[in-house]
Amino acid sequence: xxxxxxxxxxxxxxxxxxxxxxxxxxxxxxxxxxxxxxxxxxxxxxxxxxxxxxxxxxxxxxxxxxxxxxxxxxxxxxxxxxxxxxxxxxxxxxxxxxxxxxxxxxxxxxxxxxxxxxxxxxxxxxxxxxxxxxxxxxxxxxxxxxxxxxxxxxxxxxxxxxxxxxxxxxxxxxxxxxxxxxxxxxxxxxxxxxxxxxxxxxxxxxxxxxxxxxxxxxxx
Ligand SMILES: N[C@@H](CCC(=O)N[C@@H](CS)C(=O)NCC(=O)O)C(=O)O
Numbered sequence: 363x364x365x366x367x368x369x370x371x372x373x374x375x376x377x378x379x380x381x382x383x384x385x386x387x388x389x390x391x392x393x394x395x396x397x398x399x400x401x402x403x404x405x406x407x408x409x410x411x412x413x414x415x416x417x418x419x420x421x422x423x424x425x426x427x428x429x430x431x432x433x434x435x436x437x438x439x440x441x442x443x444x445x446x447x448x449x450x451x452x453x454x455x456x457x458x459x460x461x462x463x464x465x466x467x468x469x470x471x472x473x474x475x476x477x478x479x480x481x482x483x484x485x486x487x488x489x490x491x492x493x494x495x496x497x498x499x500x501x502x503x504x505x506x507x508x509x510x511x512x513x514x515x516x517x518x519x520x521x522x523x524x525x526x527x528x529x530x531x532x533x534x535x536x537x538x539x540x541x542x543x544x545x546x547x548x549x550x551x552x553x554x555x556x557x558x559x560x561x562x563x564x565x566x567x568x569x570x571x572x573x574x575x576x577x578x579x580x581x582x
Contacts, residue, residue, distance in 0.1 A: 382519055498539060528545075
């Protein structure tokens with residue numbers, strides 16, 4: 363099984379299935395296609411008709427789109443319990459995962475994922491703050507109902523879907539209520555998340571669109 367991803371520092375969509383695979387303990391190969399390079403699009407099109415990452419290749423099966431990949435993994439590795447076992451909880455986990463997948467543009471645009479960046483206080487536009495309030499509301503509801511430490515008790519796809527939001531909150535030092543701050547710390551402390559962040563920090567590429575609050579690196 364191979365997962366094709368973008369830069370670990372920037373590719374929020376790639377983080378989701380990568381984290382689901384890693385926390386589930388599935389062995390997989392990784393192929394990295396850095397974003398925003400002259401050959402990025404051609405390399406992505408060579409592995410997926412959608413021409414974007416992430417892409418999962420499981421022998422003859424190719425799955426693209428982060429949520430579709432996570433759904434495939436849940437079906438392929440049922441013992442990993444990537445969705446809650448309870449039908450009502452599963453429905454709720456799917457709803458908040460879909461809400462993440464199709465929404466929160468205000469947050470995404472104003473606070474791009476940049477694991478190694480630290481831009482406290484930046485990006486607090488009205489649209490981003492409205493999205494953050496909704497994220498806090500749904501995290502609080504899920505954590506209060508499950509008792510934590512993850513949104514539905516144990517780690518599920520819902521946590522994977524919100525992991526890039528966690529990363530954005532850390533980069534932009536978003537003020538959070540205690541329960542949400544504890545959840546951010548819980549996700550950041552996952553060994554897989556620690557490994558992803560370290561790998562992202564070690565990358566040398568600079569993607570201008572994802573660095574709105576930083577000066578470009580000086581030429582060597
Ligand atoms: N909805 C897709 C979005 C995938 C996506 O936009 N990926 C970005 C990288 S994070 C990409 O491939 N960008 C390159 C491009 O659009 O050319 C998913 O969930 O996987």
